[in-house]
Amino acid sequence: MSDLVYIVDDDEAVRIGLRRQLESAGYDVKIFASADDFLANKLEDKCSCLILDVKMPGLSGPDLHRRLVEEKSLLPVIFLSGHADVPGSVEAMKRGAVDILLKPADDATLLRTVAAALEKSRASRLRAQEISEAKERVERLTPRELDVFRRVIAGSMNKHIAHDLGIVEQTVKFHRGSVMTKLEAKSVADLIRIASIAGIEPEKSDSESPSAGV
Amino acid sequence: MQSFGSALASIGWANIVWSMMIAVSMTLAIVHGLVWLRRRDAWANLMFALLAASTGMMSVIELAMMHAPTVEAYGELGRWFHVPVWTAYLSAAGFVRFYLLAGRTWLALTACVLRTVALIINFLAPVNINMRELTGLDYIMFLGTRVATPVGVLNPWMIFAQSTLLLLLVYAVDASVTSWRQNRSRRAVIVGGTLSFFIGLAALQAVMVYATNLRAPFIGSIFFLGIVSVMAYELSRDLLRSLQLAKDLERERTFLDAVFNGIPGMIYMYSPEGKLLRWNKRVEIDSGFTANELMLKNAADWIEPEDLPLLEEAWGKAMKHEQGRIVVNMRMKGDSRGPYLLTGIRADIDGQPHLVGVGIDMSEQTKLELELQESRREMAHMNRVSTMGLLAASIAHELNQPLAAILSNARAGSRLVQRPDLDVREVANIFEDIAREDKRAAEVIHGLRSLMVKKAPTEEDVCINEIVESALALVAGEARSRGVTLEKQVAPDLPPLRGEAVQLKQVLLNLIMNAIEAVGHNGRIVVKSEVVGECVRVSVQDNGPGIPADQLPEIFEPFYTVKERGMGVGLPICRLIVQHHGGSIHVEKAENGGALFYFDLRGGLKTDEGSNKL
Numbered sequence: 111m112s113d114l115v116y117i118v119d120d121d122e123a124v125r126i127g128l129r130r131q132l133e134s135a136g137y138d139v140k141i142f143a144s145a146d147d148f149l150a151n152k153l154e155d156k157c158s159c160l161i162l163d164v165k166m167p168g169l170s171g172p173d174l175h176r177r178l179v180e181e182k183s184l185l186p187v188i189f190l191s192g193h194a195d196v197p198g199s200v201e202a203m204k205r206g207a208v209d210i211l212l213k214p215a216d217d218a219t220l221l222r223t224v225a226a227a228l229e230k231s232r233a234s235r236l237r238a239q240e241i242s243e244a245k246e247r248v249e250r251l252t253p254r255e256l257d258v259f260r261r262v263i264a265g266s267m268n269k270h271i272a273h274d275l276g277i278v279e280q281t282v283k284f285h286r287g288s289v290m291t292k293l294e295a296k297s298v299a300d301l302i303r304i305a306s307i308a309g310i311e312p313e314k315s316d317s318e319s320p321s322a323g324v
Numbered sequence: 325m326q327s328f329g330s331a332l333a334s335i336g337w338a339n340i341v342w343s344m345m346i347a348v349s350m351t352l353a354i355v356h357g358l359v360w361l362r363r364r365d366a367w368a369n370l371m372f373a374l375l376a377a378s379t380g381m382m383s384v385i386e387l388a389m390m391h392a393p394t395v396e397a398y399g400e401l402g403r404w405f406h407v408p409v410w411t412a413y414l415s416a417a418g419f420v421r422f423y424l425l426a427g428r429t430w431l432a433l434t435a436c437v438l439r440t441v442a443l444i445i446n447f448l449a450p451v452n453i454n455m456r457e458l459t460g461l462d463y464i465m466f467l468g469t470r471v472a473t474p475v476g477v478l479n480p481w482m483i484f485a486q487s488t489l490l491l492l493l494v495y496a497v498d499a500s501v502t503s504w505r506q507n508r509s510r511r512a513v514i515v516g517g518t519l520s521f522f523i524g525l526a527a528l529q530a531v532m533v534y535a536t537n538l539r540a541p542f543i544g545s546i547f548f549l550g551i552v553s554v555m556a557y558e559l560s561r562d563l564l565r566s567l568q569l570a571k572d573l574e575r576e577r578t579f580l581d582a583v584f585n586g587i588p589g590m591i592y593m594y595s596p597e598g599k600l601l602r603w604n605k606r607v608e609i610d611s612g613f614t615a616n617e618l619m620l621k622n623a624a625d626w627i628e629p630e631d632l633p634l635l636e637e638a639w640g641k642a643m644k645h646e647q648g649r650i651v652v653n654m655r656m657k658g659d660s661r662g663p664y665l666l667t668g669i670r671a672d673i674d675g676q677p678h679l680v681g682v683g684i685d686m687s688e689q690t691k692l693e694l695e696l697q698e699s700r701r702e703m704a705h706m707n708r709v710s711t712m713g714l715l716a717a718s719i720a721h722e723l724n725q726p727l728a729a730i731l732s733n734a735r736a737g738s739r740l741v742q743r744p745d746l747d748v749r750e751v752a753n754i755f756e757d758i759a760r761e762d763k764r765a766a767e768v769i770h771g772l773r774s775l776m777v778k779k780a781p782t783e784e785d786v787c788i789n790e791i792v793e794s795a796l797a798l799v800a801g802e803a804r805s806r807g808v809t810l811e812k813q814v815a816p817d818l819p820p821l822r823g824e825a826v827q828l829k830q831v832l833l834n835l836i837m838n839a840i841e842a843v844g845h846n847g848r849i850v851v852k853s854e855v856v857g858e859c860v861r862v863s864v865q866d867n868g869p870g871i872p873a874d875q876l877p878e879i880f881e882p883f884y885t886v887k888e889r890g891m892g893v894g895l896p897i898c899r900l901i902v903q904h905h906g907g908s909i910h911v912e913k914a915e916n917g918g919a920l921f922y923f924d925l926r927g928g929l930k931t932d933e934g935s936n937k938l
Contacts (some may be wrong), residue, residue, distance in 0.1 A: 120804070121725050121729070123725070123726065123729035123757060123760070123761050123764075124725055124728050124729045124732070126729070126757065127728065127729035127730070127731070127732030127733045127736070127757065127761075128728075128732050130732060130733060130736030130737075130740075130750075130754060131732040131733070131735045131736040131739075133736070134735070134736040134737075134739035134740050134743075135739065165721070165804055165805045166804075167804060167807060167809070170807075190728075192720070192721030192722075192724045192725060192728075192801075193717055193720050193721045193724065212724075213724040213725065213727065213728035214724060214727040214728035214730070214731040214732075215728065215731070216731075217731070217735040
């Protein structure tokens with residue numbers, strides 16, 4: 111299954127030319143005449159990127175890009191512009207566009223940029239998968255186990271955790287064991303990695319003496 | 325001296341005086357008779373000539389009576405004397421009528437009829453109307469001459485004859501009074517007064533001679549000579565006046581000749597057949613032809629054959645008493661040419677419709693006009709270049725689109741042909757698209773170049789719809805980038821126009837660009853072509869804020885602008901171009917509140933005065 115390139119350009123000739131160019135290079139291509147058409151279409155769950163014209167009637171290229179960023183879309187965007195527009199380009203790059211190419215874009219440059227964008231897509235998709243996995247595991251924890259987990263990754267010792275939570279050290283050890291099992295972690299290092307992927311903040315123990323801090 | 329005096333005395337003064345009277349009367353009669361022969365409407369002169377001749381004849385008969393040998397001869401002469409008296413009577417009445425241009429016709433006719441009756445009675449009487457019986461002749465000395473006087477019985481009809489004289493007098497006085505009232509007082513006094521005075525005297529003398537035995541000869545002719553002399557003096561005043569008039573005319577003529585030849589323009593007169601009859605010096609100077617060569621010229625010889633219809637039209641206009649005007653290149657001597665404004669009006673000379681006119685050298689004006697055109701063309705070109713500058717970015721975009729498509733297609737094609745499963749139809753499509761996009765790019769470049777190149781104006785058949793297409797193609801990118809929708813509504817089958825396509829496209833571009841600037845994002849512009857009456861109308865309507873009503877009249881004025889960065893030259897140039905095409909450009913508020921610009925074009929280019937093609 112090939113990677114997918116979306117193309118949004120109001121100029122039919124350009125649109126079809128690009129499709130042929132990329133299809134001949136081995137990509138799947140989907141073309142749209144306007145940003146609205148593109149938004150109306152459901153994105154496929156595969157490694158993909160978007161080649162976006164700048165000036166279009168209706169929603170312009172940068173408008174669409176802004177919207178995608180707001181929606182936290184992972185789709186990498188390559189702008190293809192009819193003419194250079196420095197302020198617009200800076201804006202686009204700041205918002206995370208992969209690159210801005212000038213029409214007519216050189217074949218090698220276009221393919222290289224598309225490849226880079228797809229690579230970015232692949233990486234971000236991979237990362238998104240890791241995150242969702244980590245989050246899924248964290249969700250298995252009970253509230254008490256989450257409390258223990260957040261203190262463990264903060265480097266607190268069992269007795270301090272017990273003191274904080276007002277439970278005996280033995281119970282802490284028990285919770286800690288089930289956290290390791292539920293998160294499929296083999297070491298504290300694994301726990302820290304999963305916490306960072308899932309976005310779990312560590313919680314410092316209140317009773318910990320400053321000298322015992324990490 | 326003594327011998328000279330005694331010699332004259334032996335002839336007798338009466339003989340000398342009467343002979344002189346005959347000579348004077350006859351001379352005056354001949355002079356004024358000749359005047360009448362030359363000018364048949366000079367009736368007063370004819371009457372005067374008759375009066376003078378009658379007076380001469382009266383003198384002849386009187387002289388004969390003075391020397392009558394027998395009583396019978398005297399009576400016979402006395403009878404014939406009344407014939408010249410009769411003619412004198414009639415001509416005096418006629419003279420009064422024609423010279424004073426007054427008098428009662430019935431009075432004149434009555435007087436003449438009665439005098440004629442008197443003449444008939446005169447011939448029916450035993451002797452004449454004066455004497456019933458003539459018994460003898462008495463000889464007396466009169467002015468040193470021995471003359472005969474009558475002795476006999478008076479004819480009572482003499483009263484009738486004398487009263488007809490009084491009737492003539494009444495007629496003359498009445499005519500004088502009328503004439504006086506008509507503001508010809510001098511003539512009235514002289515003619516009326518003289519006639520009354522001398523006729524009165526003549527009547528009195530005749531009565532005296534016969535009735536009172538005055539023992540004097542008939543001297544009636546003296547009184548008539550008095551009339552003749554005063555009338556001659558009066559008529560000679562006319563002569564003097566015409567002499568003065570001739571002098572005045574001579575002076576006027578000198579002045580007019582100087583004007584005629586000194587005026588910085590050609591003056592000419594043509595016969596109804598178009599032959600050159602008269603001309604001033606300027607014609608010889610400007611044309612280089614001599615008078616002998618000009619005598620052979622026809623109106624059509626001056627102009628090129630293709631201008632003949634123009635000449636004929638102007639000539640026809642002049643013949644209808646309008647001012648005929650043409651501007652043509654005149655053919656001068658030695659095959660040289662010069663632009664002239666030729667005018668002509670009809671002048672009826674001797675009842676024939678001649679053409680009189682003025683020709684003015686237009687080369688200086690033509691030069692100025694050419695310079696003006698040149699600067700206008702320069703301005704229009706600057707405007708086009710600056711319009712192109714505004715459009716440069718979007719035109720680059722317009723060019724890059726097809727170039728991008730071509731490049732993509734070419735790359736795709738070159739990869740596709742290396743595949744084992746070659747899809748020939750797809751490759752054919754690719755080539756087709758490449759060719760189409762190439763053409764699209766070429767059109768943009770062509771449209772651009774036609775606006776940038778400063779070429780000499782050429783009049784050609786233009787299709788308005790093609791101009792609309794071409795202008796829209798150039799601004800399409802600009803409109804898209806500004807989020808403006810362009811809508812085209814062209815009428816099919818528009819009549820072709822004569823004009824300059826580039827200039828008309830420039831007008832349309834200016835109007836569309838203005839509209840794009842006015843409407844802003846999400847604006848909508850409708851470019852329309854249609855036939856309105858005898859014109860082709862092209863309109864550009866936008867849905868922008870419109871132009872305030874108080875600015876509408878000034879919007880086409882140079883250096884007037886409502887734009888922040890506008891120069892105020894675009895619309896004036898549009899107006900110049902449209903006017904030069906014989907059309908008009910207008911602006912008004914559109915129904916949707918936006919601005920509506922439109923220009924109407926007729927058949928072809930306006931050609932000023934025929935030759936100046938702008």
